[in-house]
Amino acid sequence: MPAVADVAADPAESGPLTLTSTDYDFGRITVTDEQTGDSYETDVHGYVTYPTDATGPFPVLLFQHGRHQTCETTVGQLPFPVGDDNCPDLAGVITPANSYRGYDYLVQSLASHGYAVISIDTNDINDNDGSPNAGDAGALARAELILTHLDAFREIHRNGGQGFDALMGRLDFDRVGLMGHSRGGEGVNKTVTVNAAQDEPHNLAAVFSLAPTDYNALDVTGVTWATLLPYCDGDVENLMGAFAYDAARLLSPDDTHPRFQIMAMGANHNYFNTVWTSDDWTIHGTSTDSHCGTDSATHQRDTPEAQRALGSFFMASFFRTFVGGETAHADYWTGLAAVPNTLCPGGEAAGCAGRYPLSIYASATDRLIIDSTPIDTALSQNALGGAVTLEGFASFEACTTTGRDGSGCGASDPTFTTADQLRLHWTAPAIYRSALGDLDASDFHVLSLRVGLSLDDPANDAGQDFAVVLTDTDGRSARLNASAYSTDLFAPPGDAFDSGGSEKLVLTDLRIPLTEFPALDFAHLDTLELRFDLTPAGTVQITDLQFQRVAP
Known part of the structure; x- marks a missing residue:
């Protein structure tokens, strides 16, 4: 058997590359609800972070956040309805909920190791996707928006333009990875099938669904895929990513891509995004629950900082292994190497027993x-x-x-x-x-x-x-x-x-x-x-x- 480390290497240390990070706005497009046929407009807005001086080409990663309010009160993060438009920025009273900026800890880490990372604003879809009981919960719209961003940056790679001539020839569209959180997780899953039907599909190497919804029972095949299930998720409390994992196992018996399911026993739904500061566990659960309730003396909850650390480990090591082709972090994905001690309570491996249960459905070969x-x-x-x-x-x-x-x-x-x-x-x-x-x-x-x-x-x-x-x-x-x-x-x-x-x-x-x-x-x-x-x-x-x- 190939040699496997007892403990997986930790990708937490920043890389040596200096970075450029730039917001962009490529106008608006019309997106569609697959079930109702309704359409509406959304901004093509986000930011891209990439190494400043390295020549590349850099593997391309795209992140999509989930359903959160577009606008919120400055005190208490209470949602402030705005319809289908941008949020008025009234300092001290109302502020935009810039969810697309909530994964910057992961963006910076990956970009410093030689990746171009795009994080996109999906607030206009959140203003329109409504209840999952009346439509497709925004799944197709999210996929259409993702592919529009990828198409735009592929054109930039080929010909420059849009203010990004510095990226011409420096993006590696043979290696593309997606991460989606919550409804964004369902969005990246939907992107896999919509992309495959394009005249010029993108080469999606790997997709990570973070605490995803699965309202549409989507089929995910033809791509290396992982889902992370937060045990203390109070928003997607039935852990829908588990449904997608179970379905994906048998959909295509000849699929040569592995699939992974990770459960994080102390994590909730929100804390992976730094903009989502509320404890969603209280949506479903009680504060006194013996495992997830923070008023319980026996609770095993992660702090927001610890949750982002575990999210960074799983997502960074996943993308660096399956998109970047790096070998340093591959041992974890064999299922035989333990997580780094830094992810364990107190920094000791003994505190990690059963904290991150993992399942692997290997490729057909x-x-x-x-x-x-x-x-x-x-x-x-x-x-x-x-x-x-x-x-x-x-x-x-x-x-x-x-x-x-x-x-x-x-x-x-x-x-x-x-x-x-x-x-x-x-x-x-x-x-x-x-x-x-x-x-x-x-x-x-x-x-x-x-x-x-x-x-x-x-x-x-x-x-x-x-x-x-x-x-x-x-x-x-x-x-x-x-x-x-x-x-x-x-x-x-x-x-x-x-x-x-x-x-x-x-x-x-x-x-x-x-x-x-x-x-x-x-x-x-x-x-x-x-x-x-x-x-x-x-x-x-x-x-x-x-x-x-x-x-x-």
Whole structure:
């Protein structure tokens, strides 16, 4: 297996390049609501930051903020309606909410390492996109606006103009990345499909959806993609990015791009943007929730500064790896390297156990699916055609959450993983066995499965453990305890979700390097077993059993 660092490199240190940062206004365009057919105008306004003296060409990144008020009172950040126009700047009373400036900490970091970063103003769309129950929630308009900005800067790269002759020939449109926050996250997801239909599509290398909405159940394929889910999100409290991740896994079986899902256990929706200073947790949740409520003595919330630090790590390392082609930060994205200690409470890695659960669905060329648990066959046959048997369980079922309310897997409500999954309940030793049929897995590096502890079983309260057993066709077996390879086997924290609490289940990866299974013939594997004999009782939900390669 390629060497992987124990702890991922931290991209927090600024690069050596001096920067130029300039606001621009390229006029107005008409954008459209895909569902209603309504159209309206929006400014093509933002700012671009790039290295001043380096020649480039610089990979291009574009950021889009989400739905926030255009105008707000100076005291209290109360929204001040303005319709479809710019905000009057009345010092001391009313001020523009310049959300497009809220990611400057990340803009400056990436640009200092050789990237051209565009952050665009989407306030005119926010003034018009209305309720998601009456239209597409601005998804198409956001995509149209993103592509207009990219088209403009591609023309600048080719021919100059618009006051940016200094950028002619210095932008690398073979390497483009997008980040969208909240409804902007849905906007960048929509951009992927709209872009693909253009006469001259942009080469989108990677897309990061930060706490996204997914009102339109968008399909994201053909691009390396990641979503970050803030566990203490009080605005998108059902963690819609998890829906998009689950859907993207199976949309295109031959897609050669990996997908990632990160959960940040102490983060809320707003603090990634420095303009959004209110604590959105109070929209859904109570201030006394044991995990997310800041009036609770046991809360595990991140400060705004800590939240921006974690956002900067995940987004900067993602773009520098998958857009810039840098290798320094790639180890985290194998799923085998821990986050830097600077992201941990107190700066100590021991404080990070379970704080950033990660799931990886590898590219089609780097994965071998054992079972994605389709509910019609999951209890009898795996994806390889081998038999699935379940022995000793008090109960079991194949299930999926029904719709997007989190229900549907027994009484484990809410479960916001919408993928088909198995729910296994034991009160005595039990075994899940999947026949591999003399499988050759010698070219793979990792065995992974997604797992979560069901919410309705008190036996899970202290956490869980189980054994993972591989056996080859010569009868040699190797048994490993899951807890040695995952810090995520904890009961989801918080008070009851339906009462304003944070408790909810999202299945996340357990990843075991195959080198940890001693003396097996990986060219001839016979069975995979999950043995539930380490604790007296419990209930787990599992899906996505697979072998994966780890990119060097």
